[in-house]
Amino acid sequence: MSEDIIAEIKRDYIYSLANQGDRADGRKFDEFRPISVEVGIINKAEGSSRVMIGQSQVVVGIKVQPGEPFPDTPDTGVIITNLELVPLASPSFETGPPREDAIELARVVDRGVRESGAIDLSKLCIESGQKVWMVFIDVHVLDHDGNLMDAASLGAIAALMNTTMPNSRYGFGEDTKLPLKDIPAGITGVKIGNTIMLDPSLDEENVASCKLTVITNKEGALAGMQKSGVGTLTPDEVKYIVHIAKDKANVLREKLEGIQ
Amino acid sequence: MTKPEKLIVDGKRLDGRGPLDLRPIKFKAGVLKRADGSCYLEFGGNKVMAAVYGPREVHPRHLQNSSRAIVRYRYNMAAFSVEDRKRPGPDRRSIEISKVSREALECVVLEELYPRSAVDIFVEILQADAGTRAAGINAASVALADAGIPMRCLVSACAVGKVDDTIVLDLNKDEDNYGQADLPIAMTQFGEVSLCQMDGHMTEEEFGTAVDMAIEGCKKLHEMQKQALVEKYGEMVSAAPEEAEARSDGGETSE
Amino acid sequence: MEREIVIPGDMLGEDPKLSGSGTYVQDGKVYSANYGLVDRRSTIKVIPLSGRYIPARGDLVIGKIVDMTFSNWFADINSPYEGMLHISEFPERVDPANMSKYLHMGELIIARVADVDPTMKVELTMRDEHLRILKQGRVIDISHVKIPRVIGRNGSMISMLKKDLNVSIFVGQNGRIWLKGDDKKVDLAIRTIFKIEREAHTSGLTDSIKAYISKELEELRNEK
Numbered sequence: 001m002s003e004d005i006i007a008e009i010k011r012d013y014i015y016s017l018a019n020q021g022d023r024a025d026g027r028k029f030d031e032f033r034p035i036s037v038e039v040g041i042i043n044k045a046e047g048s049s050r051v052m053i054g055q056s057q058v059v060v061g062i063k064v065q066p067g068e069p070f071p072d073t074p075d076t077g078v079i080i081t082n083l084e085l086v087p088l089a090s091p092s093f094e095t096g097p098p099r100e101d102a103i104e105l106a107r108v109v110d111r112g113v114r115e116s117g118a119i120d121l122s123k124l125c126i127e128s129g130q131k132v133w134m135v136f137i138d139v140h141v142l143d144h145d146g147n148l149m150d151a152a153s154l155g156a157i158a159a160l161m162n163t164t165m166p167n168s169r170y171g172f173g174e175d176t177k178l179p180l181k182d183i184p185a186g187i188t189g190v191k192i193g194n195t196i197m198l199d200p201s202l203d204e205e206n207v208a209s210c211k212l213t214v215i216t217n218k219e220g221a222l223a224g225m226q227k228s229g230v231g232t233l234t235p236d237e238v239k240y241i242v243h244i245a246k247d248k249a250n251v252l253r254e255k256l257e258g259i260q
Numbered sequence: 261m262t263k264p265e266k267l268i269v270d271g272k273r274l275d276g277r278g279p280l281d282l283r284p285i286k287f288k289a290g291v292l293k294r295a296d297g298s299c300y301l302e303f304g305g306n307k308v309m310a311a312v313y314g315p316r317e318v319h320p321r322h323l324q325n326s327s328r329a330i331v332r333y334r335y336n337m338a339a340f341s342v343e344d345r346k347r348p349g350p351d352r353r354s355i356e357i358s359k360v361s362r363e364a365l366e367c368v369v370l371e372e373l374y375p376r377s378a379v380d381i382f383v384e385i386l387q388a389d390a391g392t393r394a395a396g397i398n399a400a401s402v403a404l405a406d407a408g409i410p411m412r413c414l415v416s417a418c419a420v421g422k423v424d425d426t427i428v429l430d431l432n433k434d435e436d437n438y439g440q441a442d443l444p445i446a447m448t449q450f451g452e453v454s455l456c457q458m459d460g461h462m463t464e465e466e467f468g469t470a471v472d473m474a475i476e477g478c479k480k481l482h483e484m485q486k487q488a489l490v491e492k493y494g495e496m497v498s499a500a501p502e503e504a505e506a507r508s509d510g511g512e513t514s515e
Numbered sequence: 516m517e518r519e520i521v522i523p524g525d526m527l528g529e530d531p532k533l534s535g536s537g538t539y540v541q542d543g544k545v546y547s548a549n550y551g552l553v554d555r556r557s558t559i560k561v562i563p564l565s566g567r568y569i570p571a572r573g574d575l576v577i578g579k580i581v582d583m584t585f586s587n588w589f590a591d592i593n594s595p596y597e598g599m600l601h602i603s604e605f606p607e608r609v610d611p612a613n614m615s616k617y618l619h620m621g622e623l624i625i626a627r628v629a630d631v632d633p634t635m636k637v638e639l640t641m642r643d644e645h646l647r648i649l650k651q652g653r654v655i656d657i658s659h660v661k662i663p664r665v666i667g668r669n670g671s672m673i674s675m676l677k678k679d680l681n682v683s684i685f686v687g688q689n690g691r692i693w694l695k696g697d698d699k700k701v702d703l704a705i706r707t708i709f710k711i712e713r714e715a716h717t718s719g720l721t722d723s724i725k726a727y728i729s730k731e732l733e734e735l736r737n738e739k
Binding site for chain 2: 522523524539541548565596597
């Protein structure tokens with residue numbers, strides 16, 4: 001589709017800017033676009049959020065329902081993460097079941113939540129071997145202007161922080177907040193020529209040779225990583241991104257302060 | 261949730277409305293960056309995002325029509341939009357709603373102007389509270405205009421129903437669940453009915469009352485849809501240079 | 516001059532003979548077919564506020580090569596309809612076995628719309644003075660509806676931009692604009708064009724844009 005073919009002179013322009021230390025929108029290489037986080041916007045969901053990074057926009061809803069545990073973990077709750085690249089978000093998104101890009105985004109968001117131990121799954125048992133809480137994280141992308149990964153991960157954790165366990169609905173007593181132990185934050189960088197830049201705009205994402213997302217927990221330890229795209233990174237580049245991701249993650253966490 | 265004993269007490273509905281009152285409604289046109297036209301609508305507890313792409317190339321090619329544009333409509337509920345999580349993806353209900361909604365809007369789109377192209381309408385229900393298909397059509401109409409798709413007029417929609425033997429306008433969730441009939445209707449500004457579905461029980465006389473009520477409801481919605489489009493451009497309107505003049509100047513290539 | 520915003524279905528007049536572009540006639544009355552501004556100066560016209568670019572014969576456009584088959588290149592011209600450039604319409608003789616040598620994917624061209632048939636098949640040509648491949652420079656897309664505003668009455672706005680900013684600019688009818696010049700000046704030109712796009716329907720635009728440019732140029736000089 002013609003959306004996917006970038007005009008040569010646009011590619012050349014972004015690369016030449018990168019060589020000079022500049023970006024098309026004037027940002028520094030490690031600077032994020034304006035970020036906004038709202039929570040509690042979908043009343044049918046047990047937790048929800050709306051996150052914008054630049055003009056990229058996602059809405060995340062958390063549904064919490066009782067269900068059966070996996071046979072090998074009878075006392076542990078279940079997390080299921082899904083992401084929809086709905087066609088209204090971009091001319092290049094088609095209808096149909098999630099394709100590989102949506103699946104990859106969902107799995108990386110899931111990895112961040114799961115591996116950081118953010119949700120204490122042992123606290124989600126209702127009846128050993130029979131019934132546990134299932135936490136569904138559903139990310140609905142509404143506008144694609146680059147870096148959906150970071151918007152989705154931030155949206156997921158914000159929505160989880162906003163989540164109330166619907167105990168009263170099922171006769172399990174009073175409603176409580178979802179027990180959270182950590183706040184994972186995902187930071188994505190792209191490689192353009194020999195330059196690494198964070199929070200790629202749509203154009204930067206389309207001309208980059210590859211992308212690396214690094215998810216850290218609140219201690220700064222790594223909870224997840226994903227390289228995406230056909231280009232390659234040197235080990236130093238990987239270490240560099242891991243290093244700056246740790247600091248930048250705190251900028252994102254600041255946006256989560258005060259969320260109930 | 262158990263059925264309330266009465267849905268209408270002393271002429272007032274459980275949420276305080278009278279039989280002819282619409283729920284609170286808020287339209288905002290032109291809210292998305294990538295779509296050609298868009299509209300965000302809050303209609304009672306419904307939160308709906310509608311977007312239009314088009315006219316644009318038809319994929320797959322074999323669907324294109326050499327004499328007019330094709331119109332496609334996709335109604336989709338987000339997994340978190342309802343009480344019991346909905347599995348993502350189209351189900352039979354969504355497919356039916358998509359079909360009747362498309363038909364409700366297609367009748368006003370001036371398709372012959374864009375042969376071999378598609379006008380794609382997407383409606384995402386982010387939060388559901390009865391009357392989602394009507395909300396979708398209302399938002400889609402505004403999104404179509406926002407995208408610059410030429411139409412004869414806008415389409416407005418609302419659901420009328422019967423609760424406690426009374427005909428009421430714009431059912432809320434409880435009225436929809438526990439009422440006696442549900443009748444979503446869409447109408448063009450010229451009073452043509454472009455969507456009409458009913459389930460439940462209604463006498464012919466009740467139906468007559470219901471249709472009259474729907475006409476009033478659709479008129480009010482039309483006012484709000486127009487307001488949203490006018491507001492988008494604010495008070496700032498002034499002369500734009502003649503199109504004809506501008507066309508001939510477009511070719512300046514001197515450097 | 517104040518112009519009224521109308522939406523599809525608004526009744527604009529009672530004389531069917533006055534129905535101009537953007538309107539239609541029903542039951543002897545003239546109605547708006549577009550969301551746009553009414554122009555009642557001669558016939559009743561509605562100028563749309565938005566919409567995709569639909570090619571018309573004679574238009575000068577900036578196209579992006581996205582496909583090629585034997586003897587034809589296909590260009591994305593920012594429209595639901597692709598433009599077709601036959602090798603015979605290229606300014607040089609083209610060896611059909613080696614088309615990429617002359618024009619390859621991702622390249623941008625200035626072309627003229629030679630013809631549009633009723634099924635919207637769009638034929639482009641580059642066989643004219645001034646039509647060429649665009650090397651270097653930058654390109655942006657704006658809503659094609661705002662192009663007349665960027666050009667201005669008798670070209671007044673675009674001439675001012677070129678002169679005051681000292682950059683080369685080519686404005687395609689299809690909403691695509693190419694610029695070349697000093698980096699900072701081109702940045703400013705682009706910002707100015709987006710500003711014109713946003714404020715297209717305000718009055719006194721030419722003056723406010725001129726003032727904006729002066730102010731920004733002043734700041735650029737101070738930075739040095």
